[in-house]
Amino acid sequence: MESKVDQPHVIVLPYPAQGHINPMFQFSKRLASKGFKATLAITVFISNTMKLESSGSVQIDTISDGYDAGGLASSGGIQHYLPRQEAIGSKTLAELIIKHKRTSRPIDCIIYDAAMPWALDVAKQYGLHGAAFFTQMCAVNYIYYNVHHKLLNLPICSTPISIPGLPLLQPGDLPSFVCSSEGSYIAYLGRVLNQFKNIDKADFILINTFYKLENEAVESMSKVYPVLTIGPTVPSIYLDKPVENDKAYGLDLFDFNSSTSTDWLSTKPPGSVICVSFGSVTSISSKQMEEIARGLNNSNFYFLWVVRASEEAKLPKGFKEESGEKGLIVNWSPQLDVLSNEAVGCFFTHCGWNSTTEALSLGVPMVAMPQWTDQPTVGKYIEDVWKVGVRVKIDDVSGIVNREEIESCIRQVMEGERGKEIKENAKKWRELALEAVGEGGTSDRNIDEFMSKLRRTA
Ligand code: UDP
Numbered sequence: 001m002e003s004k005v006d007q008p009h010v011i012v013l014p015y016p017a018q019g020h021i022n023p024m025f026q027f028s029k030r031l032a033s034k035g036f037k038a039t040l041a042i043t044v045f046i047s048n049t050m051k052l053e054s055s056g057s058v059q060i061d062t063i064s065d066g067y068d069a070g071g072l073a074s075s076g077g078i079q080h081y082l083p084r085q086e087a088i089g090s091k092t093l094a095e096l097i098i099k100h101k102r103t104s105r106p107i108d109c110i111i112y113d114a115a116m117p118w119a120l121d122v123a124k125q126y127g128l129h130g131a132a133f134f135t136q137m138c139a140v141n142y143i144y145y146n147v148h149h150k151l152l153n154l155p156i157c158s159t160p161i162s163i164p165g166l167p168l169l170q171p172g173d174l175p176s177f178v179c180s181s182e183g184s185y186i187a188y189l190g191r192v193l194n195q196f197k198n199i200d201k202a203d204f205i206l207i208n209t210f211y212k213l214e215n216e217a218v219e220s221m222s223k224v225y226p227v228l229t230i231g232p233t234v235p236s237i238y239l240d241k242p243v244e245n246d247k248a249y250g251l252d253l254f255d256f257n258s259s260t261s262t263d264w265l266s267t268k269p270p271g272s273v274i275c276v277s278f279g280s281v282t283s284i285s286s287k288q289m290e291e292i293a294r295g296l297n298n299s300n301f302y303f304l305w306v307v308r309a310s311e312e313a314k315l316p317k318g319f320k321e322e323s324g325e326k327g328l329i330v331n332w333s334p335q336l337d338v339l340s341n342e343a344v345g346c347f348f349t350h351c352g353w354n355s356t357t358e359a360l361s362l363g364v365p366m367v368a369m370p371q372w373t374d375q376p377t378v379g380k381y382i383e384d385v386w387k388v389g390v391r392v393k394i395d396d397v398s399g400i401v402n403r404e405e406i407e408s409c410i411r412q413v414m415e416g417e418r419g420k421e422i423k424e425n426a427k428k429w430r431e432l433a434l435e436a437v438g439e440g441g442t443s444d445r446n447i448d449e450f451m452s453k454l455r456r457t458a
Pocket residue numbers: 018019020022277278279280281282306331332333334335336351352353354355356358
């Protein structure tokens with residue numbers, strides 16, 4: 001039997017944002033639970049800001065993106081951030097590799113966020129294996145692949161788009177970056193297309209999805225790259241077989257009291273609460289915030305609404321008092337504990353990929369209110385492909401989603417025949433998610449394949 005010291009040592013390098021850190025941290029824990037030595041490399045800024053509950057057997061190390069004091073927010077915009085991140089990140093990643101070279105456990109492989117392709121160049125420079133980790137759904141990555149290879153011409157926002165393995169996509173179903181020429185969107189588009197610029201050099205391509213969830217998109221992508229689906233990366237404690245030290249994601253970039261939300265939920269009947277969250281980045285206009293607030297109140301269901309501290313001033317005046325016992329507003333929540341609480345009947349979500357796979361894995365029906373980036377495509381799948389939710393419609397006149405639409409979508413999910421069907425489908429997807437990551441499931445086998453190939457060649 002191989003001793004622990006002979007097991008490969010991987011550096012896992014996420015882009016410094018909550019929605020990238022969570023799945024990659026969780027993947028690190030899974031590799032560590034299966035015997036690898038895993039080091040999560042985060043930026044100095046993230047390391048100074050985060051609240052770390054427990055890293056289990058994963059080690060934490062740092063690199064710099066050139067913004068140690070203020071992170072991306074202090075960079076003056078993504079177009080300034082990305083080049084500096086690449087320059088300073090490459091240098092400090094190389095230093096990290098050299099530091100570990102002097103120990104008994106040098107690095108064998110860099111599992112890098114596909115949003116940071118420069119890390120693959122660094123890995124190759126030092127003769128290491130490189131594994132690209134795609135944090136977004138396969139269908140979205142396949143759209144970007146098609147744009148990168150000019151199989152689709154930009155901007156693609158006027159007619160429906162047909163892409164092999166994907167449902168017919170209307171302009172409003174596409175990732176926002178492919179149909180806008182707005183300033184920062186161009187830099188974001190560059191970031192998502194650059195994922196493919198050197199990928200031919202990658203030894204492994206890992207995607208945070210599972211086969212049955214996107215079988216046709218995975219088949220299409222597999223024709224061009226040997227992809228391995230390894231998701232969902234939801235901690236095992238929320239699934240069937242808990243791994244030791246695997247509680248929650250455990251690394252939060254926002255301050256919160258971990259029991260406020262769950263204590264409140266525990267006083268509510270099963271299936272009675274709407275959980276509302278727009279994730280860690282999305283910003284909502286005050287006008288839209290007011291419509292959400294009114295829609296929630298008018299629906300008369302209980303609601304738990306996560307409004308980040310930076311968004312709080314946009315809430316309608318007096319709304320907290322007005323909603324009284326019906327609602328709880330918090331700045332951040334332990335989302336997995338919330339979604340797995342039996343009081344939650346529906347997740348009103350911005351369709352971030354992690355939030356969506358978390359809800360799917362926990363069998364929670366959704367109201368989809370996508371905002372930008374990959375979210376419109378995820379919203380399309382939630383409603384039309386997986387049929388686990390209802391997607392809100394934007395009002396032609398006001399250009400936002402009005403309160404009546406919000407109330408109606410909540411009712412469709414919480415009540416009636418459509419609600420029943422959606423709940424049944426949500427249960428089915430939970431079973432399939434469990435099957436994928438359970439022993440011998442598609443994702444579990446792919447993780448084992450990745451590990452055994454690395455063991456043979458490391
Ligand atoms: N999250 C959380 N507490 C909250 C809101 C979000 O822990 O109150 C977590 C959520 O579980 C998910 C991540 O933050 O893992 C957000 O990632 P997602 O891809 O859903 O959206 P993003 O923040 O990238 O837009």
